[in-house]
Amino acid sequence: xxxxxxxxxxxxxxxxxxxxxxxxxxxxxxxxxxxxxxxxxxxxxxxxxxxxxxxxxxxxxxxxxxxxxxxxxxxxxxxxxxxxxxxxxxxxxxxxxxxxxxxxxxxxxxxxxxxxxxxxxxxxxxxxxxxxxxxxxxxxxxxxxxxxxxxxxxxxxxxxxxxxxxxxxxxxxxxxxxxxxxxxxxxxxxxxxxxxxxxxxxxxxxxxxxxxxxxxxxxxxxxxxxxxxxxxxxxxxxxxxxxxxxxxxxxxxxxxxxxxxxxxxxxxxxxxxxxxxxxxxxxxxxxxxxxxxxxxxxxxxxxxxxxxxxxxxxxxxxxxxxxxxxxxxxxxxxxxxxxxxxxxxxxxxxxxxxxxxxxxxxxxxxxxxxxxxxxxxxxxxxxxxxxxxxxxxxxxxxx
Amino acid sequence: xxxxxxxxxxxxxxxxxxxxxxxxxxxxxxxxxxxxxxxxxxxxxxxxxxxxxxxxxxxxxxxxxxxxxxxxxxxxxxxxxxxxxxxxxxxxxxxxxxxxxxxxxxxxxxxxxxxxxxxxxxxxxxxxxxxxxxxxxxxxxxxxxxxxxxxxxxxxxxxxxxxxxxxxxxxxxxxxxxxxxxxxxxxxxxxxxxxxxxxxxxxxxxxxxxxxxxxxxxxxxxxxxxxxxxxxxxxxxxxxxxxxxxxxxxxxxxxxxxxxxxxxxxxxxxxxxxxxxxxxxxxxxxxxxxxxxxxxxxxxxxxxxxxxxxxxxxxxxxx
Numbered sequence: 001x002x003x004x005x006x007x008x009x010x011x012x013x014x015x016x017x018x019x020x021x022x023x024x025x026x027x028x029x030x031x032x033x034x035x036x037x038x039x040x041x042x043x044x045x046x047x048x049x050x051x052x053x054x055x056x057x058x059x060x061x062x063x064x065x066x067x068x069x070x071x072x073x074x075x076x077x078x079x080x081x082x083x084x085x086x087x088x089x090x091x092x093x094x095x096x097x098x099x100x101x102x103x104x105x106x107x108x109x110x111x112x113x114x115x116x117x118x119x120x121x122x123x124x125x126x127x128x129x130x131x132x133x134x135x136x137x138x139x140x141x142x143x144x145x146x147x148x149x150x151x152x153x154x155x156x157x158x159x160x161x162x163x164x165x166x167x168x169x170x171x172x173x174x175x176x177x178x179x180x181x182x183x184x185x186x187x188x189x190x191x192x193x194x195x196x197x198x199x200x201x202x203x204x205x206x207x208x209x210x211x212x213x214x215x216x217x218x219x220x221x222x223x224x225x226x227x228x229x230x231x232x233x234x235x236x237x238x239x240x241x242x243x244x245x246x247x248x249x250x251x252x253x254x255x256x257x258x259x260x261x262x263x264x265x266x267x268x269x270x271x272x273x274x275x276x277x278x279x280x281x282x283x284x285x286x287x288x289x290x291x292x293x294x295x296x297x298x299x300x301x302x303x304x305x306x307x308x309x310x311x312x313x314x315x316x317x318x319x320x321x322x323x324x325x326x327x328x329x330x331x332x333x334x335x336x337x338x339x340x341x342x343x344x345x346x347x348x349x350x351x352x353x354x355x356x357x358x359x360x361x362x363x364x365x366x367x368x369x370x371x372x373x374x375x376x377x378x379x380x381x382x383x384x385x386x387x388x389x390x391x392x393x394x395x396x397x398x399x
Numbered sequence: 400x401x402x403x404x405x406x407x408x409x410x411x412x413x414x415x416x417x418x419x420x421x422x423x424x425x426x427x428x429x430x431x432x433x434x435x436x437x438x439x440x441x442x443x444x445x446x447x448x449x450x451x452x453x454x455x456x457x458x459x460x461x462x463x464x465x466x467x468x469x470x471x472x473x474x475x476x477x478x479x480x481x482x483x484x485x486x487x488x489x490x491x492x493x494x495x496x497x498x499x500x501x502x503x504x505x506x507x508x509x510x511x512x513x514x515x516x517x518x519x520x521x522x523x524x525x526x527x528x529x530x531x532x533x534x535x536x537x538x539x540x541x542x543x544x545x546x547x548x549x550x551x552x553x554x555x556x557x558x559x560x561x562x563x564x565x566x567x568x569x570x571x572x573x574x575x576x577x578x579x580x581x582x583x584x585x586x587x588x589x590x591x592x593x594x595x596x597x598x599x600x601x602x603x604x605x606x607x608x609x610x611x612x613x614x615x616x617x618x619x620x621x622x623x624x625x626x627x628x629x630x631x632x633x634x635x636x637x638x639x640x641x642x643x644x645x646x647x648x649x650x651x652x653x654x655x656x657x658x659x660x661x662x663x664x665x666x667x668x669x670x671x672x673x674x675x676x677x678x679x680x681x682x683x684x685x686x687x688x689x690x691x692x693x694x695x696x697x698x699x700x701x702x703x704x705x706x707x708x709x710x711x712x713x714x715x716x717x718x
Contacts, residue, residue: 047529047629205668217415220414245551
């Protein structure tokens with residue numbers, strides 16, 4: 001009797017084990033066909049919508065180039081418009097996490113949105129991959145193992161021009177940026193490598209359109225070089241008015257985010273010859289970048305900027321990581337390790353992650369030029385930084 | 400030696416000052432063209448038209464499109480103004496006419512809705528990215544003002560155009576019959592209709608005039624300011640400040656108010672930092688100056704409202 005019961009118990013245990021194994025296999029196998037949900041957060045309304053559109057289009061192009069599948073799983077991209085409002089972004093992102101149960105959130109474009117959505121996403125266990133915003137706090141003390149950036153740390157493009165101005169021997173620089181946090185960070189970034197005299201550091205009201213007053217002061221101050229950070233409509237107006245005031249021939253124009261592909265169609269010839277700093281330009285000479293630029297223009301009829309490039313790389317990053325884990329998002333640690341490896345061919349060539357999840361990459365000074373087909377783009381002029389990690393990584397406790 | 404240095408510095412200061420005066424005039428005259436229409440509509444028709452700013456925007460967009468299409472500046476501008484006129488008349492007939500008798504709140508709500516609607520519409524038709532309008536070929540280049548500072552010729556053109564418009568408006572309002580009816584309507588609208596003047600036709604005329612002026616201002620500003628959805632909102636606020644300071648219903652008031660606001664705003668933004676630097680350190684001066692210079696015209700408006708609520712040059716009969 002005891003033996004029989006023992007045998008029965010053993011058999012039932014084995015049955016349960018077999019059942020569980022089947023179930024686990026079933027789940028594992030089923031996940032192979034389960035769609036991979038990725039949330040895309042971007043600014044798609046308002047005057048800054050062109051940047052958000054580039055991010056959305058660049059990312060969706062990457063998914064399209066992968067045939068709509070990553071590691072055999074069909075990809076579902078859920079696009080949400082953060083409207084450049086942090087509270088709207090947070091509530092919509094919560095929807096992505098709780099209702100759609102996304103595994104990845106790709107976004108945002110703007111730093112204030114990043115500050116708002118970082119905690120909700122990383123706390124929930126999903127991975128946040130920023131294709132543009134890279135604030136200093138998340139590069140340093142507040143770094144998180146679930147947060148990756150495919151663009152740069154926000155200070156870096158400004159530092160490029162500071163170093164360039166220093167190396168070129170300019171002694172007197174005039175700086176202008178809008179009066180908000182990013183403007184202050186920009187000029188601080190420029191001054192990090194530039195040790196010459198700062199003739200004046202002007203913070204124009206955010207959204208100001210007529211720079212006649214500032215331009216008159218710049219002309220009368222006669223600096224050696226001008227550094228400008230005026231994104232969006234502000235930059236369009238400044239560049240046009242700068243050219244109209246006849247200053248373009250007299251004063252070297254260095255900038256960040258002021259003459260990029262999102263505003264060049266409005267600035268046109270006024271911006272030719274003006275310099276900026278970035279880790280990539282549409283004329284970059286490697287096969288994957290050339291294919292991307294051609295592909296993007298064929299699909300969207302505009303020259304891609306860094307925003308689109310970084311979003312495309314974000315798509316490639318997710319693909320590389322999931323291919324390594326064979327499509328499984330169950331083991332977060334393995335997925336995280338695969339993401340950290342960044343085992344994909346970036347459009348900008350060399351690319352790897354620092355300990356804080358921000359990139360280590362080369363930076364160049366780029367110059368605006370008109371293409372043979374009449375469109376405008378930035379073109380690489382010279383390399384300024386090689387394998388440049390950001391200055392905040394040392395404060396990050398992650399290894 | 401020292402006196403020579405001082406003289407050079409004085410010359411630099413004078414040329415910079417002259418440029419800031421010109422900038423202030425240019426901004427002021429642009430605002431005058433927008434404010435003139437607004438003050439007439441508000442003064443004569445007692446109608447609050449928040450959508451006046453989008454008419455400025457539509458003028459800029461139509462100018463961009465027409466100039467690009469025809470390749471010729473004057474023709475493109477003329478076509479754009481005709482377009483602005485037609486759109487203005489359409490808006491008047493469809494949206495505003497039913498609202499004349501309604502309360503100001505209803506008018507505010509309706510015209511605000513119009514702003515949202517037209518801003519979105521423009522974005523849908525032209526996209527979110529700003530359009531580029533080149534400076535017309537004859538007006539390219541810059542004029543050399545003392546100390547090697549170049550001032551764009553086109554800005555002189557804007558000043559000239561604004562002054563001509565002001566002159567034409569003054570002639571029209573002071574010297575013509577319709578102008579007389581307009582002035583009467585600004586002072587005593589009820590009396591005007593009691594005297595048998597076709598008020599409806601007058602309203603349509605005023606509205607058309609205001610739209611064309613605003614559209615013309617937009618078309619003029621397009622080469623130097625970016626043409627994008629929502630570009631009219633900022634100038635609308637400034638126009639309201641101007642007409643409050645100048646006096647509602649008075650074109651003279653709009654002119655004086657606009658020049659005042661333009662000059663004060665420009666000079667404040669240029670010199671506030673330097674003035675404050677006399678009192679505090681550079682960083683603090685910069686920080687305060689930014690906030691203070693943006694506030695200046697609103698402080699001015701508050702002071703005018705406090706001391707002389709009817710405005711500086713109120714329409715006769717409203718003092």
